[in-house]
Amino acid sequence: MRGRWPKQDMLLHPRRRRRRGRPWLTALLVLLAVGALVYMVVGGEEEPDEQALAHGLAFAEAYMRVNSAVALSQATLTSGEAEAILAEKAEEAALSASFTEGQAAVIAGEIKPNQSVFVSLQARNVSAGAIHEVVTATEKEFDFRRSRPGDQWRVETDESGKIVEFRYQTSPEDIWVTTLQDDGTYVAVKQEVPIETRHEAVAGSIASSFWLALEATGESGALAHRFMEIFQYTIDFNTETRAGDHFAMIFEKVYLEGEFLRYGRVIGAKYMGERGTYWAFYDEERGEEPGYYDEEGESLQRQFLRSPLPFTRVTSRYGRRVHPVLGGTRMHRGVDYGAPIGTPVQAVADGTVVFAGRAGGYGNLIKIRHSGGFETRFAHLNNFARGIRAGVRVTRGQLVAKSGNTGRSTGPHLHYEMLQNGRHIDPLSVDTARGEPLKGESLASFKSEIVVPWRAKLTEALREAAPRALAQREAASGPDEQLDTIQSEP
Structure with missing residues (x-):
């Protein structure tokens, strides 16, 4: 199954024993060919004619070509290339297979965006009852609420459509296997990956x-x-x-x-x-x-991260400066970071969102209240992260928005402010207790x-x-x- 990780074919490619060649068969064919050549050339006559000799040479050449082809084929099988070809064909078949009544099946696929494992299997004609049984058993070991697009699955069914084995893989080292027992129950385990x-x-x-x-x-x-x-x-x-x-x-x-x-x-x-x-x-x-x-x-x-952005540059510090839009010397009550539109913005400490919306020259603005009387603000945002609204709790390092160029802004950047007890302070000067x-x-x-x-x-x-x-x-x-x-x- 071609997906997002190396070594991702473990669900489909069990190790196979290599097939051995048969050297005695090659020796027998050589003896037969030599005998036939001698008979055709000599033909029981004292002096072979030219036609017989030509036929014999042609036969010998044809045999050598056939023997070379056989040897090449045997070498391919011995080296495991044939096994790889068969495994690839089986993989391709499983990726497109669906269950057909009366036929056992091997089916494989991956979770697509906005799709559950239930929907993914049902789209391949696996019955709702069979899916429910195996998913319920697997949930004892794996919480399907943690499923993500790109997760891979593989099922083996019997002729009636009952799932005999179900495998679910979230990473190369995280594989869960659920198998049908003799008493009709399922047992789920996390597979040991060395x-x-x-x-x-x-x-x-x-x-x-x-x-x-x-x-x-x-x-x-x-x-x-x-x-x-x-x-x-x-x-x-x-x-x-x-x-x-x-x-x-x-x-x-x-x-x-x-x-x-x-x-x-x-x-x-x-x-x-x-x-x-x-x-x-x-x-x-x-x-x-x-x-x-x-x-x-x-x-x-x-308590606080040193920066709301993982890496970028400061383009304007806290303090008095010439305003780039309004002109004149004004107090710059925050720090500006040069950042392309869409750069992730993270909360610098645990807190509660008190405002997330449009705010005049700030453009899209988020205000977060923290313990110790602190408040942080992020302005000129492009958009807010999913679920970010007033009253929501956030944790340090959590994605809250993406930087932009909204409001009174001369170019893409993030404006970052910090207040303590209602008064603006320089965010770069804060060094709270460890x-x-x-x-x-x-x-x-x-x-x-x-x-x-x-x-x-x-x-x-x-x-x-x-x-x-x-x-x-x-x-x-x-x-x-x-x-x-x-x-x-x-």
Whole structure:
């Protein structure tokens, strides 16, 4: 089934045994051909005539061609190419098959937009009763409310249309199998898929942007996004990165049958920039909940994200400026981010939407009230996310709108404001309290078991990736900073 993942044919392609060739048959054919050639050439006569010789040679040539074709066919079967061809044909047949009364069937498909698994199977002539039985049993293991377009399914039915086996796949490693038992009941299980998780390290230096610097290491932007999420409470990657900054991270790469499948967690990370050096280490045992901490056990979690956009640039800061539309010097009570129309805008903290609609020069505007007397506003929006309206609760990082160019605007951008107790403040200056830090024995074990080994590996990765840049930084820094940012653990 051709879909959205690698290794996606597991629902349709069980492993098959290879067919062995028959060397004794080839030898027998060779002996027969040689005997026939001798008889035709010699013909029992003392001197073969030219016609008989020509016939014999023609026969020999024809045999050689046939034998070559047979050998090629056997080689194809032996190499498994024939099996692949048969499997592909079976796949194509299953993708277009429908149940016919009196005939067992193998049917496969995928969930289309605005379609449920029930509707998807019913469109292939599977009865409502059969679908209800197998879906009800599968729901004990998988919640079909989590179904998404592109999910794949496969059913095997008997001659009466009863489903003998049902498979549902949401990703290469998430497959549920429901089978009919001898007593007429169904049993659903999640299929074990053997995956391999490897720890890998990457490091580099920034020339223009962090995103491009990470991609230059050979990894994808998805990993860059995860790194930025870790430090999103302490570093604004839109405004605070500079050429010459360094980064390193140790992360998980998940493989399926030897092929890269996806990124796992970032285990440790380091960023060295103009504002300072930042560490992050993942821990899931010692804190109130799994999360990231710096080298001293301080939580990196804060109330507010540093930016409502994952990555872009600040085009106008908080403070007095010449108004681009009205002219004259006026107070700019927010921060403008240059962003193409349609850029996702996220809530910077948990809160409640108090307004979502049109508001004069603001264009499309959202106001969100947060704890501690804070309120955030997003203006000039193109549209609102589904379900966003006054009274709705939102969570930090949730998509609430997409940027646009509505209202009194000179070009596509996001205008972002923050108020505290009804008064405007500079959003870039807010640095609220962190989450609960690690203490006592938890802090001690965190430092010895996580910080020490992973910090040494991060430092090693940086030394290998940018030795010249680090040497220059080391020469220009004081001894305390050298120890903190470059030297390995004692």
